[in-house]
Amino acid sequence: MKTAELAAKLGATIVTGKAGIDKEIKGVYCCDLLSWVMSHAGKDSAWITVHTHMNIVAVAVLSEIACIIIPEGIEAEEATIKKAVQENIPILCTGLTAYEVCCIAHDCGI
Amino acid sequence: MNLHYEIPSDDLAHAGEASSSVKKMLVQLGIDPVRIKKAAVSMYEAEINAVIHGGGGSAEVTIDSDKIVIRIIDNGPGIADLELAMQEGYTTASDDIREMGFGAGMGLPNMKRYADELDIQTRPDKGTIVTIVVYFHQ
Ligand SMILES: Nc1ncnc2c1ncn2[C@@H]1O[C@H](COP(=O)(O)OP(=O)(O)OP(=O)(O)O)[C@@H](O)[C@H]1O
Ligand SMILES: [Mg+2]
Numbered sequence: 136m137k138t139a140e141l142a143a144k145l146g147a148t149i150v151t152g153k154a155g156i157d158k159e160i161k162g163v164y165c166c167d168l169l170s171w172v173m174s175h176a177g178k179d180s181a182w183i184t185v186h187t188h189m190n191i192v193a194v195a196v197l198s199e200i201a202c203i204i205i206p207e208g209i210e211a212e213e214a215t216i217k218k219a220v221q222e223n224i225p226i227l228c229t230g231l232t233a234y235e236v237c238c239i240a241h242d243c244g245i
Numbered sequence: 246m247n248l249h250y251e252i253p254s255d256d257l258a259h260a261g262e263a264s265s266s267v268k269k270m271l272v273q274l275g276i277d278p279v280r281i282k283k284a285a286v287s288m289y290e291a292e293i294n295a296v297i298h299g300g301g302g303s304a305e306v307t308i309d310s311d312k313i314v315i316r317i318i319d320n321g322p323g324i325a326d327l328e329l330a331m332q333e334g335y336t337t338a339s340d341d342i343r344e345m346g347f348g349a350g351m352g353l354p355n356m357k358r359y360a361d362e363l364d365i366q367t368r369p370d371k372g373t374i375v376t377i378v379v380y381f382h383q
Contacts, residue, residue, distance in 0.1 A: 170351035173286050174358065186346045193261035197268060197285040199278070214258070222265075 136160055136243055138202045138225050141181060144243055145236060147204065147229035150216050155223040158201045163240045165233050173198050181240065183233045187211050192218045202226070206233045246270075246308045252292055252317070254301025257345065263304045264289040267315070270308065276381050284313050284379040287359040290352040291317040291375040297342055298322070299373055312361075312380045320372040327367060331357065 139156040142149050149156060161179040166172050167186060176182055178199040183206055184191060192215060195203055202225040205211055211219075211226050219226050229236065248270070250263035268285040288304070295302045299319025307314045324330045331353050338348030356363050362378035 167346050168349035169346040170290065170349045170355055174351055174355045188345060189258050190261060193265055196265055197289050199282060
């Protein structure tokens with residue numbers, strides 16, 4: 136499923152505009168320990184994290200993560216959004232919990 | 246090809262720029278994505294360690310037709326007990342750093358896992374040199 140389609144199913148806001156929204160999502164990974172994410176997240180995953188600082192973009196790029204999902208109504212930082220646009224990493228913000236995001240992604244066949 | 250990057254101390258916001266830039270270079274060179282990830286992730290871990298634990302330093306990267314050699318050099322406190330530091334979960338990161346999602350104690354284990362060769366030279370108060378080699382064809 137494409138990032139834009141998942142965003143629609145989640146009712147999430149894509150805060151990075153059109154950057155990377157056609158990327159195909161192959162899985163979901165949820166973790167807030169950055170080194171753990173780099174060692175375990177699968178390529179082309181949607182990554183759910185509560186972090187909003189710029190390093191999440193670097194982690195996503197280096198780990199070949201398709202998009203970042205920030206749950207629980209947390210707002211992404213402006214500098215992070217700018218960097219994500221540059222690096223073609225979509226950021227989706229949603230009021231849902233990580234669990235709810237996973238359930239919906241599962242129902243979508245991810 | 247030889248590349249040199251300064252790694253600023255305690256500038257976490259910009260940490261990882263050297264690794265990201267090297268990754269882009271490897272993509273341009275058409276290197277196998279699996280090899281690129283190995284190099285990029287291990288370099289990022291070493292770079293972040295230089296920022297958080299080593300007080301900044303520099304990166305020297307050599308790319309040739311069959312491999313990339315990455316040296317991350319800092320002049321920080323060194324690693325007192327390397328064997329202990331290599332264990333998954335061992336960290337001395339502060340609470341502030343941990344709140345940002347660093348400090349899982351997984352950086353060195355990740356380097357070990359992703360690098361084809363890893364060498365760490367470290368001495369108390371003299372700093373640390375991490376050398377990572379990733380081969381492009383193997
Ligand atoms: N360049 C360095 N200079 C001084 N100490 C270091 C250096 N690199 C690692 N260490 C020490 O080794 C420990 C383990 O490093 P490692 O990268 O595995 O985990 P971490 O950096 O604490 O957490 P993570 O990498 O998961 O965010 C560090 O907490 C630190 O005490
Ligand atoms: Mg580390």
